[in-house]
Amino acid sequence: MTLDAALRPYLSVFSGRFQLMLQYRAAAVAGFITQCWFGVIRILIFAAFYAGGAAHAPMSLANAVTYTWLGQAFLAFLPWNPDPDVADMVRSGAVAYERLRPVDTYAWWYARALGWSLARVAPRAVLMVAFASVLLPLIGLGKWGLPPPPSLDAGGLFALSAVGMVLLSAAITLMLNTVVVATMTDKGAGPLAAALVNTLSGMVLPLAFFPDWLRPWLRAQPIAGLVDIPFSIYFGGLAGWSAAGAIALQFGWVVILALVGRVWLGRSMRRLQVQGG
Amino acid sequence: MNGLSLYGRYIAASIRGQMAYPAGLAIQTVASFMITVVEFIGVWALFHRFGQIAGWRLGEVALFYGLASVIFAIADAVTRGFDVFGSVFVKTGGFDRLLLRPRSPALQLAGYELRLTRIGRFSQGAIVFAIGAAMTHFVFTPFAAGVLLFAIAGGVALFAGLFILQATLAFWTVESLEAVNILTYGGEAAAEYPLNVYARWFRDFLIWGVPIGCVTYLPMLAAMGRADPLGAPSWLTPLAPLAGFAFLGASLFIWGFGVRRYASAGG
Numbered sequence: 007m008t009l010d011a012a013l014r015p016y017l018s019v020f021s022g023r024f025q026l027m028l029q030y031r032a033a034a035v036a037g038f039i040t041q042c043w044f045g046v047i048r049i050l051i052f053a054a055f056y057a058g059g060a061a062h063a064p065m066s067l068a069n070a071v072t073y074t075w076l077g078q079a080f081l082a083f084l085p086w087n088p089d090p091d092v093a094d095m096v097r098s099g100a101v102a103y104e105r106l107r108p109v110d111t112y113a114w115w116y117a118r119a120l121g122w123s124l125a126r127v128a129p130r131a132v133l134m135v136a137f138a139s140v141l142l143p144l145i146g147l148g149k150w151g152l153p154p155p156p157s158l159d160a161g162g163l164f165a166l167s168a169v170g171m172v173l174l175s176a177a178i179t180l181m182l183n184t185v186v187v188a189t190m191t192d193k194g195a196g197p198l199a200a201a202l203v204n205t206l207s208g209m210v211l212p213l214a215f216f217p218d219w220l221r222p223w224l225r226a227q228p229i230a231g232l233v234d235i236p237f238s239i240y241f242g243g244l245a246g247w248s249a250a251g252a253i254a255l256q257f258g259w260v261v262i263l264a265l266v267g268r269v270w271l272g273r274s275m276r277r278l279q280v281q282g283g
Numbered sequence: 284m285n286g287l288s289l290y291g292r293y294i295a296a297s298i299r300g301q302m303a304y305p306a307g308l309a310i311q312t313v314a315s316f317m318i319t320v321v322e323f324i325g326v327w328a329l330f331h332r333f334g335q336i337a338g339w340r341l342g343e344v345a346l347f348y349g350l351a352s353v354i355f356a357i358a359d360a361v362t363r364g365f366d367v368f369g370s371v372f373v374k375t376g377g378f379d380r381l382l383l384r385p386r387s388p389a390l391q392l393a394g395y396e397l398r399l400t401r402i403g404r405f406s407q408g409a410i411v412f413a414i415g416a417a418m419t420h421f422v423f424t425p426f427a428a429g430v431l432l433f434a435i436a437g438g439v440a441l442f443a444g445l446f447i448l449q450a451t452l453a454f455w456t457v458e459s460l461e462a463v464n465i466l467t468y469g470g471e472a473a474a475e476y477p478l479n480v481y482a483r484w485f486r487d488f489l490i491w492g493v494p495i496g497c498v499t500y501l502p503m504l505a506a507m508g509r510a511d512p513l514g515a516p517s518w519l520t521p522l523a524p525l526a527g528f529a530f531l532g533a534s535l536f537i538w539g540f541g542v543r544r545y546a547s548a549g550g
Contacts, residue, residue, distance in 0.1 A: 036462040043465035046485070047473050054480035055333045062332050193307040197314030201321050210325035217331055 015109050016117040023121030034129035041078035041130065042137060048074045049150060064214035068149070069241045073212050075152035076237045079134035082126040083175045084209060084232060086200040088182035089119055093192035101187065105275055112268040115183055119176040156242045163249045167236040170256035174231045177263040178203070184267060188274040208234030214243070228263060231256035286390055293394025301399050308399060315403030319352060323411055326475070337480040338512070342418025344476060346507065349412025351474035351499045354435055355467075356405035358442030364395025365446040369453030369460045379547045388542060389535065392450070419507075427506040430521045434502035437524025441498050442467060444527070444534035451534075451541040466493055474499040479512045486513070497526035 049071050056067045065073075087093075092115060095101040104111050135152065142151035155161040182199055186192045204210050206229035213224040213234040224230060235252045238244040244252050284292075301308055326348065330341035359366075372378040372392075381388045415421070449463040470493060478486050478500040489496040501523035504511050511520060 033461070036460075039462045040465050040469065043469045044472065047469065050481050050485060051329075051336070051476060053482075054336050054476075055329055058333060058335050058337065062334075064332070191307070193310055197311060198317060201314065201317040204318070205321040205324060210322055211328055215332055216328045 016113055019114060020117040020121040023118050024125040027122055027125030028129070030126075031129065034126075034133070037082065037126075037130050038133040038137075041081055041134060045074055045078040045138070065212065065241075065243055068153075069243060070212065071150060072152055072241045073208075073237045075134065075138040076240060077209055077233060079131040079138070079152075080127055080171070080233075081209070082130055083123055083171060084200075084203050084207060085123075085175050085178040085182060086203060087179075088186045088192055089115065089122060089179055091118070092183045093186050096186050096190060096192065102278065105278070110268075111275060112180065112264075112271050115271075116176055116180055116264075119179040119183075120172065123175050123179070124172065155240050160239060160242050160245065163245075163253065164236060164240040167231075167239050167249075167253050167256060170231055170253060170260060171233075171236045173260045174228070174256060174263070177260050177267060178229070178232075180267045180271065181263060184271045184274055187271065187278065203229055203232065206230065207232040208237070212237075214238070225252070226255065228259035231259055286386075289386065290390060290394050293391075294397045297394070297396045298399065301396075311400040312403040315400050316407050317403075319404050319407040323348065323407070336476065339477055339480070340419075342415045343507070345411050345415025345418065346421065347477050347499060347503050348475040349408045349410075349415055350431070350434065350438075350503055351471050352408025352411060353405055354408075354438030354498065355442060355471040356401045356408055357435070358439045358446070359404070359467075360398040360401035361393065361439070362443050362446035363398050364392035365443075365450040367395075368392060368450035369457040373453045374457050376547050378545065382542075382545075389447070389538060421507065426521075427508075430502050430506045433521070434498055434506075434524045437502075437527030438495075438498035439527075440531040441493075441495065441527035442470075444531040445470070445493070447531075447534040447538050451538045454541040454545050470495045477503075494523075494526040494530060497523040 052067060052070045052074070056063060056070075060067065063070075092101070095104065104114070107114065138152035139154070142148060155164055178199075206224070206227055208224075208230065209232075213221060213230060216224055225234070231252075235244065235256050239249045239252065326344065327341065330336075330344070334340075336344065368378075372381065378388070381391050384391065416423075421427075445463070445467050449460055449467070452460060452463065470489070473481070473485075473489055474495045478489055478496045481489070486496070489500075501511065501515060501520040504515075505517070505520035505523075510517060515523075
């Protein structure tokens with residue numbers, strides 16, 4: 007079998023899911039409006055803290071503003087929940103059919119998760135960039151907007167790190183899917199994961215703002231690659247070799263999570279018990 | 284049976300229903316607690332670094348934060364029926380059934396569910412408030428306790444009014460109702476900090492537009508015995524939560540208008 011033929015089912019499940027999720031336009035607009043509001047609150051609070059003295063601030067206010075808008079633009083990448091379709095399958099028992107498909111279940115679900123997250127992020131991110139990078143400067147609020155990366159290098163490294171962010175997001179979604187398969191319920195995994203992901207990624211607060219002794223630990227853990235690493239690279243807070251190291255760490259975690267996740271999902275699927283007819 | 288005892292029966296049934304899955308209930312309550320706790324860790328880290336915001340210290344902000352969180356937890360727990368009104372009642376035509384019963388639809392929706400999982404968020408708010416009270420040596424005088432209870436009642440009324448407006452919108456569209464979240468969840472998020480930290484336009488919106496500041500910021504100042512740095516007269520600050528009840532009244536009026544023009548989608 008050629009590589010092309012081997013990849014075809016995964017590509018088609020990816021593009022199918024992507025196109026389906028892209029249809030939810032009203033949800034995208036509502037999400038965009040909500041994210042603008044939360045972005046404004048966060049920026050106003052940052053501005054008030056900085057106004058009282060920025061001597062101990064780990065980054066400039068402008069960079070904190072950039073970080074905030076990027077966070078709102080890419081919010082939907084945060085793996086707060088297992089894939090809802092997988093949760094439905096587990097609830098209905100249809101998950102048993104997944105074992106009958108002549109494909110690798112992990113790769114199959116991974117492709118679905120990628121299509122799901124990319125399609126949810128794409129319209130929101132486009133609207134957010136139009137708002138924060140184009141509209142705000144046009145109405146004279148450029149200081150509060152989202153500027154482009156300061157250099158070509160930063161832009162290139164960010165692009166690379168953004169790929170890592172997308173792959174990491176899907177790998178964590180697959181972990182949550184596996185928890186759902188193993189525990190036969192989606193009640194537990196989602197909400198607790200959301201609490202962890204929000205803080206450890208840097209979404210609640212850029213990791214650099216946490217006490218200095220905590221920072222090396224916060225940067226090294228896998229979830230930093232969802233928000234803190236790519237966004238710090240974007241505004242140049244991480245540059246050169248430290249940026250390259252952070253990206254390597256990000257991809258390293260993707261590989262580790264994918265390997266562990268694949269083994270764990272395989273075991274859970276073999277132990278699957280479907281009741282009733 | 285009068286409205287209140289009917290509401291009591293609805294709530295008792297809802298609690299029994301949720302108790303049928305104790306493990307799920309416990310996990311979701313703990314999760315609701317954890318999510319809000321980690322958010323407060325973010326606030327703590329900011330104060331660890333900056334020391335103060337617009338003259339307020341961590342302990343004082345914790346009081347505002349705790350009050351807003353407690354108010355929102357209660358409001359979110361009691362208004363579930365309005366929150367899901369568009370998807371559960373209008374889209375499916377289920378609202379027709381409510382209209383056939385000889386009781387007000389608003390009462391039936393209020394009794395739809397009392398979300399016990401919100402105990403998680405409520406406890407987080409109460410703990411944050413207690414920590415703030417200990418840090419600032421807050422004194423629970425009868426006056427302060429009275430103002431706080433009044434603020435909680437007015438605040439629950441205000442957020443209930445917002446959820447009712449969200450439900451009213453469902454008579455016109457069931458799309459994008461989550462955009463109202465910016466006023467409910469987003470309003471609570473804004474009220475976690477004292478209003479004088481914000482820019483003028485944003486503050487004005489939170490006092491005159493959707494009066495969230497009237498149920499959190501102003502009464503909290505009164506309970507602390509502090510003058511408003513923005514200059515609201517001190518006789519007004521303990522009375523400000525009245526705005527929440529007025530908002531609920533206006534929301535119910537608009538809701539009634541929406542109910543009268545409701546036409547079933549059939550089915």
